Amino acid sequence: MQTPLKIAVVGSGLVGSLLAIYLKKEGHEVHVYDRSPDIRKINFSGRSINLAMSNRGWKALDGVGVGDAVREIAIPMDKRAIHLVDKLNFQDYGQEGESIYSISRGTLNRKMIDLAENAGAEFFFEQKIWDVTLNEATLHIGETERGEWEEKKYDMVFGADGAFSRIRHRMQRQSMFNYSQEFLNMGYKELNIPANPDATHKLDKNSFHIWPRGEYMLIALPNLDGSFTCTLFMPFEGENSFDSLTDRKQVEAFFEKNFPDSIEVIPKLAEDFFNNPTSTLVTMKCFPWTYSDKIALIGDACHAIVPFYGQGMNAGFEDITVLYEMIQKYGNDWKTVFSEYEISRKPNADAIAELSYRNFMEMSTKTADEKFLLQKKIEKAFSDKHPDKWIPLYSRVTFSDRPYTEALAIGDFQNTIMEEVLRMKNIETIWDSPVVENKILELLQKA
């Protein structure tokens, strides 16, 4: 246990709530602030992508004993269901028994706040933080940016306030603060596949459904109530774009042509399409993440990534795991805790940002490509035979807690090997032969 401090966590999202539980466990007084109303008291829908909890997320939850409470609201998905225009393919995510878990963001957030309150954290909703005095850990709170502000002094402030963090905003105005935000020319929109009348799922419940179409794609993840939360990713402008679909007729014709098997399961397609907002996708990087022993950023506030690897929440939760490791190691020396935390996490945050950016291409284009599916088969066959020699990239990211930097580097190396293997003569017929196996073994030796 550490010397008890008075700590503010700004942001009551997933990372803020879980961090509050960890800090309570260490004996601190914890106040969590959020500019929005209590998510448990409002209708939260229409603008989110379902979460895919994987190894790193579970590790952080289990580390403070709340994993099982979350497992109750999670649905395992052990494979991709790839909806081509004329057929349906399946592709396992990992080995037998390995799954990622679909969870609705709203449901999980409500649960996490309950758990944090039970642990003793105090929540203050509809409290707008406009500024922070970095060297004093003082929050400036008020109704409007230009109106009266109240000051609240803490021993330490965590900024868990997401990609558009106000806490980071203040840090950004210091000299030597590196920062970037880059938006994709693509947005996303939530659509809904309702449950059957008997509350069963209209599509395979234990699959991550993808309709890969190159420049755009549709995905669907299951919910507990039998529904699926769908997300359409598409460019803002151009031939197949949000801008090009301006009325009911166009939307329906677009889906009939490009996602024919989705039509019967999305009954309120046009309503969803025009009622739900089109959201943006941003990659945000910055450094440093901390200020002395007073301020630390965590989660999306210091590394917002695009959602194509399903690792945003997992990476944010892993920040907490690493922070907690540093607390175990350095105790009350918060300056060292913070500096070791940011030094450890920054390269990994950059690596998962890169992997996530690249993965749009894999999801939207490669999953529809025969050559890519062949590559995955070869990798799987080899990995089954030599599990010590080949862990596929997806598994390194999703089913392990080894650093993201390692996954990125080894993944790139494996890719150079697979490119050479795919150039082998008649690879389509010999892919499962000892010739290919030996070729891979030989190429691995060159590392």
Next chain:
Amino acid sequence: MQTPLKIAVVGSGLVGSLLAIYLKKEGHEVHVYDRSPDIRKINFSGRSINLAMSNRGWKALDGVGVGDAVREIAIPMDKRAIHLVDKLNFQDYGQEGESIYSISRGTLNRKMIDLAENAGAEFFFEQKIWDVTLNEATLHIGETERGEWEEKKYDMVFGADGAFSRIRHRMQRQSMFNYSQEFLNMGYKELNIPANPDATHKLDKNSFHIWPRGEYMLIALPNLDGSFTCTLFMPFEGENSFDSLTDRKQVEAFFEKNFPDSIEVIPKLAEDFFNNPTSTLVTMKCFPWTYSDKIALIGDACHAIVPFYGQGMNAGFEDITVLYEMIQKYGNDWKTVFSEYEISRKPNADAIAELSYRNFMEMSTKTADEKFLLQKKIEKAFSDKHPDKWIPLYSRVTFSDRPYTEALAIGDFQNTIMEEVLRMKNIETIWDSPVVENKILELLQKA
């Protein structure tokens, strides 16, 4: 002439003042705001790098008839004087008659404000702009960020307020605004070489002086009064760093060892070193640069670069040249003027950012490298013989007004050729022979 508008220019620096002259010429009412006092009334020194005006800068000045007034305060530099620890080399910048021009920033800024006032622009100093309403071109002005603000409505606002622009700051808070700021782990400090008692220069007046030492370097540019403004570029931390030089003795020992021939010409070395601030170096990129027909960023406010190519001011002035071209083309259609301006300039701003970043290595390391000097000699010999086939990168950037993007791309191609040429057997002895000439001709054909 356009329909007269009421236009605010935020920032009375070099770009803001020159832009004001252009806008007055078009018949607009022009108000220039600056948060600082009038530079003509204060002592401005100790924290700047002398400017190197080159082709793009002169073109913008001559375009509005003020080039000759500026030539009066400029000193031509036709070569690099490269101070190695034990000898002095010279290297011409271009062809006979081609020079870059040393100008003190303070002197030029004062002159530009005089010229803009003469053209009819009105200046408002010590006026702090805290915010701008983008869709109404309204400035919010006040003593402090949290105090009372006054509103000033314009037809159009230009943000010429530098790398830490408040106008951009507001644009940054919009969705889909891409932004990055990256600081080098290196800073700079101004030092001074005073004039001789008879007001002559202590070093060759028409040279850009460099002391290249790898990780750090010293430069010196001439002033009209016989002095030189020196700039020391060095890492903040590490073995040879600002942090490592903490007292008078250390500074003097460092200079004696590493810049021996500078000792006798910098009499107040330690005073300058400890009195002058250590400044940071940032690369800032963003997009978009404009908002509808109301707001446009220009100069460092939308593309701050590191100073190693001497192109910061030149690129900012070229923004004005391009903006003016668009005005000639599209008249009162400011929406199109702005959008064509940003589309034309953005890739070029990115290209000069990249070239400037790379050029630290050229200045600090390569100028001390025999192989690099040989490469320059080969390029020069070939270029003299085939001026239509080979314009060196430095000349493309400095002595032409062709796009920076083109300079970057062709420069990279030329580099691949020179790498191959430098690998030729006995290149040190045959560099001026027809064998080498033919090799280059042959490699150029492969383009």
